[in-house]
Amino acid sequence: xxxxxxxVLVAKPGLDGHxxxxxxxxxxxxxxxxxxxxxxxxxxxxxxxxxxxQEDVDAIGISILSGAHNTILPRITELLRxxxxxxxxxxxxxxxxxxxxxxxxxxxxxxxxQPGASTQDIVEFIRAHVKKAVTAGE
Amino acid sequence: xTTKEELKEAASTTVAAAEESPELSKxxxxxxxPAGPAGTRFTTLSDVPVQPxxxxxxxxxxxxxxxxxxxxxxxxxxxxHRTMYRGKLWTMRQxxxxxxxxxxxxxxxxxxxxxxxxxxIAFDLPTLMGYDSDHLLAEGEVGRxxxxxxxxxxxxxxxxxxxxxxxxxxxxxxxxAAMIWAMYLVAAEKSGADLKKISGTxxxxxxxxxxxxxxxxxxxxxxMRLVVDTITFxxxxxxxxNPISISGYHIREAGSTAVQxxxxxLRDGIxxxxxxxxxxMSVDEFAPRLSxxxxxxxxxxxxxxxxxxxxxxxxxxxxxxxxxxxPRSWLCRFHTQTAGCSLTAQQPxxxxxxxxxxxxxxxxxxxxxxxxxxxxxxxxxxxxSAVTLALRTQQVIAHESGVPNTVDPLAGSYFVEKLxxxxxxxxxxxxxxxxxxxxxxxxxxKGFPQREIHEAAYKYQQQLERKEKIIVGVNEFVTDEKRxxxxxxxxxxxxxxxxxxxxxxxxxxxxxxxxxxxxALGSAAGGDANLMSYLMECVRAYSTLGEMxxxxxxxxxxxxxPAF
Numbered sequence: 001x002x003x004x005x006x007x008v009l010v011a012k013p014g015l016d017g018h019x020x021x022x023x024x025x026x027x028x029x030x031x032x033x034x035x036x037x038x039x040x041x042x043x044x045x046x047x048x049x050x051x052x053x054q055e056d057v058d059a060i061g062i063s064i065l066s067g068a069h070n071t072i073l074p075r076i077t078e079l080l081r082x083x084x085x086x087x088x089x090x091x092x093x094x095x096x097x098x099x100x101x102x103x104x105x106x107x108x109x110x111x112x113x114q115p116g117a118s119t120q121d122i123v124e125f126i127r128a129h130v131k132k133a134v135t136a137g138e
Numbered sequence: 139x140t141t142k143e144e145l146k147e148a149a150s151t152t153v154a155a156a157e158e159s160p161e162l163s164k165x166x167x168x169x170x171x172p173a174g175p176a177g178t179r180f181t182t183l184s185d186v187p188v189q190p191x192x193x194x195x196x197x198x199x200x201x202x203x204x205x206x207x208x209x210x211x212x213x214x215x216x217x218x219h220r221t222m223y224r225g226k227l228w229t230m231r232q233x234x235x236x237x238x239x240x241x242x243x244x245x246x247x248x249x250x251x252x253x254x255x256x257x258x259i260a261f262d263l264p265t266l267m268g269y270d271s272d273h274l275l276a277e278g279e280v281g282r283x284x285x286x287x288x289x290x291x292x293x294x295x296x297x298x299x300x301x302x303x304x305x306x307x308x309x310x311x312x313x314x315a316a317m318i319w320a321m322y323l324v325a326a327e328k329s330g331a332d333l334k335k336i337s338g339t340x341x342x343x344x345x346x347x348x349x350x351x352x353x354x355x356x357x358x359x360x361x362m363r364l365v366v367d368t369i370t371f372x373x374x375x376x377x378x379x380n381p382i383s384i385s386g387y388h389i390r391e392a393g394s395t396a397v398q399x400x401x402x403x404l405r406d407g408i409x410x411x412x413x414x415x416x417x418x419m420s421v422d423e424f425a426p427r428l429s430x431x432x433x434x435x436x437x438x439x440x441x442x443x444x445x446x447x448x449x450x451x452x453x454x455x456x457x458x459x460x461x462x463x464x465p466r467s468w469l470c471r472f473h474t475q476t477a478g479c480s481l482t483a484q485q486p487x488x489x490x491x492x493x494x495x496x497x498x499x500x501x502x503x504x505x506x507x508x509x510x511x512x513x514x515x516x517x518x519x520x521x522x523s524a525v526t527l528a529l530r531t532q533q534v535i536a537h538e539s540g541v542p543n544t545v546d547p548l549a550g551s552y553f554v555e556k557l558x559x560x561x562x563x564x565x566x567x568x569x570x571x572x573x574x575x576x577x578x579x580x581x582x583x584k585g586f587p588q589r590e591i592h593e594a595a596y597k598y599q600q601q602l603e604r605k606e607k608i609i610v611g612v613n614e615f616v617t618d619e620k621r622x623x624x625x626x627x628x629x630x631x632x633x634x635x636x637x638x639x640x641x642x643x644x645x646x647x648x649x650x651x652x653x654x655x656x657x658a659l660g661s662a663a664g665g666d667a668n669l670m671s672y673l674m675e676c677v678r679a680y681s682t683l684g685e686m687x688x689x690x691x692x693x694x695x696x697x698x699x700p701a702f
Contacts, residue, residue, distance in 0.1 A: 015263035015279050017352025020392050020479075023592055024599050040699065041352055044275070066263055067518070067628065071278025095483075097517060097625060115483035115516050116612040118603050 006034045006130055009057040011048045012041050013076065014068045021093060022063035028119035029061070029126070045072060049079035052088060058130040059089040061122070069096055070103065077108035087131045093117065179606070183437035184395035185597070186560070192552035200555065205450075209504075209545040213453040215446045215558065216546040217504040218469045223542030227255075228500075229507035230532045231308060233475065235260030235285035236519045237632045239295035242285035246300060248522065252529055256507055257338075258308040259296065260284035260519075261318070266353045268314040268687030271636035281632035283519070284310075288640050289682045293321040294328070302331045307338035308383070308473070308507075313355040315342035316364045317686045320673040323376065337378040339429055339473070342368055343385045345406040345578055349587045350392040352699065355687060358579050360694035364669065366413050371670035373424045380429040382410065383473060389587075390433035391479045393595020396444045397561055399433060401568030402578075402587050404451055408569075409578040411460055421460045425467035432505075434496035435477040441496070442548055443557035445503030448472065450558075451565050474500035475509040483516040485611035486623050494531050501541055502548055508532055518625040585702035592702075640682065647680040655679045656689050663693040 010026040012019055019041060026036045037055050039048060052060050060080075064072065069092070077090060092104065093113040101112050111125055180188045189196075207213055210220035219225060232249055234257075235242045246257055261284040264276035270288040271280045280286050287293055300307075311318040319340045326336050344361040347354045354361065365382060372381035386394075386403035394402070407428060414424055432448065434441050452470035456462040476496035481489045490513050497510050510528040512520030520528070536542060548554045575581045582588070601607040608614045655676040662672045676686050 015267045015269075015275060015353075016283070017347070017354075018392075019352060020595055024393075024596055027592075027596055028599075038701070040701065042275075066279055067282040068278030071630075095517060098621065116609075118613075119599065120603055 006059065006126065007037070007055065007057040008034050008059045008061055008126065009037050009039065009048070009052050009055055010061045010063070011039045011043055011051070011076075012063050013043050013045060013048055013072050014064055014066050015042060016064070016066040017041055018065055019063070021065070022061075025061060025063070025093060025119055025122060028123060032123040032127075034123075034126070045075040045079055048076055049083060049085075052080060053083055053085060057088060059091065059126050061126075062090070062092045062094075064092065064094040064096070067095065069094065070100055073104055073109060074107040081108070089126065089130050091122065091125065093122070182396070182440040182557075183435055183607075184397065184440060184594075185601075186395075186397075186440065186557075188553075192556055194552065196552050196556045197559075205555070205559070206549060212457070212465070212468060214449040214469060216549055218449065218471060218506075220545075222504060222545040223501070223536075224545070227536050227542060228505055229256040229306065230254050230529060230536075231256035231258045231306075231473065231507045231509055232525055232529055233258040233260050233308075233310065233509045234525070235262075235296075236626065237281040237285065237628050238635050239285055239287065239292045241281075241632075242296050243298050243300075245522070245525075246296070249525070249529065250300075250305070252526055253533060254529055256306050256308065257300065258509065259310065261309070261311055262286045263353075264288075265318070265683060266311065266313065268317070268355050268683060268691075270640060270682045270684035271633060272640055273684055276633070278630075280630075280636055282628050286632065286636045287318065287321065287683065288636060289643055290321050290324055290677050290680055291639065291643055292636075293318075293325045297322070297325050297329070302326050302329060303335050308341075309339070310341045312341055312344055312347050312351075312353060313361065314683060314687055315340045315344075316368050316669060316673055317677070317683055319368060319381075320670065320677045321683075324674055324677045333376050335378065336376065337380075339380040339383050340368065341385060341431070342382045343406065343431075345409060345582065346385045346388050346403070348582045348697075348699070349389055349402060349406075350394075350591060351388040354697050356690065356694040357697040358582065360663075360690070361697075362410075362413050362579070363666075365410065366417060367668045367670055369410070369414050369424050369427075370417055370419055371668055372427060373419065375670075377427075380427050380471075383429050383431045384410065385431040387431050387433045387475055389591060390435065390477065392591050393479075393598060394591040395594050396435070396437070396440050397564040398568070398587070398590055398594060400444050400448055400451075400561065401565040403430065403432070404448065404455065404565065405569055405572050405578050405581075407452065408455060408459070411456075412577065415460075421456070421462045422464040422467050425456060425460070425462055426464060426469070430470055430472035432472050432474050432500075433477050434474050434500045434503075434505075436480050436492060436495060438495055438499045438502075439548075439554055439557055440561075441499035442503045443554055443561045445472070445474075445500070445505065446546075446554075446558045447561040447565060449504070451562055471506050473507045473509070474503070474505040476500070476511045478511055478515060481511060481513075481516040482609060482612050483621075485617065485619070486513045486516065486621070488611055489513040489516070490527065490531065493528065494535070497531055497535055498539075498541065501535055502546075504546060514623050514625060517621070517623075519628070521624060521626045524623075585700070588702055643680060643682075651679040652676070652681045652685070656681055656685055659686065660689045660693055663690055 209217035263279045386399035390399040449470045453468040512524035512528040659672040
């Protein structure tokens with residue numbers, strides 16, 4: 001049985017300030033027993049990648065609504081890879097049309113949650129897919 | 139012709155008839171029989187319990203002239219004009235902006251040709267945050283959520299060929315509102331328009347940015363100074379302009395209830411009045427140009443009650459709290475936009491129906507202008523055909539539904555009047571709590587409105603997931619369909635176009651003049667002069683938005699929200 005809590009970084013990149021979704025997801029993950037670190041608004045890809053490394057998280061949840069996802073998300077995954085982070089689950093939520101999803105998955109995003117997704121689905125996906133040994137009591 | 143007396147009499151007869159009617163009295167009222175499955179809670183969208191039946195008993199002691207007044211009379215519950223839409227329809231004002239200034243100029247011309255009666259400009263995120271298109275942080279964002287405007291040259295292109303003295307223009311811009319307004323004024327001047335004649339609105343509501351939309355640059359104090367500067371400058375130099383649109387729209391989009399939207403917006407209004415009064419200007423010199431902006435969500439009656447309560451509360455606040463003597467200072471004039479957050483990505487055609495109900499709420503609530511969202515906006519900025527349908531929705535309500543024929547048609551409804559009274563009472567309760575904190579700036583610094591909104595948003599999300607609230611096509615009546623609509627695609631060519639223009643501008647302008655204008659702005663910002671004329675001089679020299687904001691970032695500092 002897992003006795004170490006899943007650690008998730010909830011990040012909001014880009015210039016957009018609409019944080020309703022990010023905050024709701026952060027709270028839902030907390031309510032589901034995960035440990036959540038929220039970056040706050042307007043974080044650069046560099047800031048997000050370095051927070052993920054410092055906080056040693058199991059998953060990163062990125063909220064992006066502005067349409068800048070094809071520019072910003074590949075940069076974040078690239079920076080993480082460059083820092084040797086390969087076992088962190090990356091999920092994205094926001095206004096992302098179907099057409100853009102294959103490219104984002106190619107870039108290293110594990111799952112994209114589109115408008116209308118339930119927080120329960122997000123919780124379950126993260127639980128089922130975190131790669132690190134979250135079951136080992138350290 | 140209907141006289142004032144006849145109107146009054148008609149209204150009181152409706153109430154009186156019910157009072158005398160035994161079958162509607164409380165004793166004879168049928169037991170509230172639940173109409174839904176056992177355990178169903180009947181509530182408004184904002185989770186306010188709704189009774190099965192409203193009768194005269196719910197309005198015991200209701201005084202027509204105290205609670206309502208005729209349309210055009212204090213406290214304006216029934217509307218700010220005597221004849222409302224019989225005299226003039228609401229302004230049909232579609233919020234528009236995408237891509238390059240050329241793209242947006244073409245869309246604005248198109249909408250006027252389709253019968254739109256006002257203009258409204260949407261800016262992209264770099265513009266909203268005071269960065270030029272070639273700033274590192276602008277990458278990926280240029281032209282995506284609105285039009286990119288980096289300098290006067292872009293503004294001139296956006297406005298090219300538009301009749302600025304005949305049509306009113308609204309601009310959704312907040313942190314850099316003073317700079318963008320300066321661009322508009324200089325562009326208008328250069329096109330030969332008289333600043334005393336032009337009219338329009340700058341949103342310029344920084345408090346709701348800290349509360350809800352979070353597009354702030356500077357800390358609250360200097361941000362408020364910029365707002366005050368625009369209000370006092372406008373009162374003297376651009377007397378027909380609405381220098382601020384005090385906005386509940388974004389508060390609601392962030393997940394607030396209808397009452398929170400109303401209470402936080404009007405309390406923001408009180409805060410702005412307090413700050414302007416401190417400059418020594420008298421309330422009646424500027425209050426008539428304060429304007430408001432509300433959301434129209436799905437719950438028809440709750441929304442109508444909100445608009446009616448808004449007018450009533452604001453009239454009382456201005457007259458009793460601030461002692462305004464000019465009746466124009468008492469008027470809550472407002473724009474309405476249908477609720478973007480109610481639109482679903484799934485089954486997008488359903489959004490046309492939602493928008494129709496919401497637009498109807500705005501009209502039944504007596505709005506002065508209206509934006510109807512397009513069916514594709516859960517996915518992207520609207521295509522031309524989607525925005526045309528949204529405009530047609532307003533035109534059908536205006537010209538086919540018959541709703542505009544009479545003023546405040548829902549008045550006298552036991553339910554709507556009761557809901558209006560309850561909304562008003564709940565609004566004053568929030569005022570008391572915020573007053574006790576020392577005002578809205580203090581409440582924001584404590585995170586109070588932010589937390590209240592987040593609680594409401596989270597509760598609503600949980601209700602959706604438990605199916606206590608239904609969204610058609612999302613948590614009920616779900617189909618597995620491929621997206622049936624085409625989307626407007628904005629690509630990186632916009633950023634390249636804008637960056638090339640900016641590079642050319644920086645070469646061709648008189649850079650010595652730019653430098654001296656920016657330096658003058660910086661030293662004025664360090665003192666307490668009104669910054670509008672300094673900004674206009676910067677704009678005339680073709681300083682960029684980013685350059686002006688950078689000067690103020692250095693003087694004012696920047697703001698990051700503390701964790702709440």
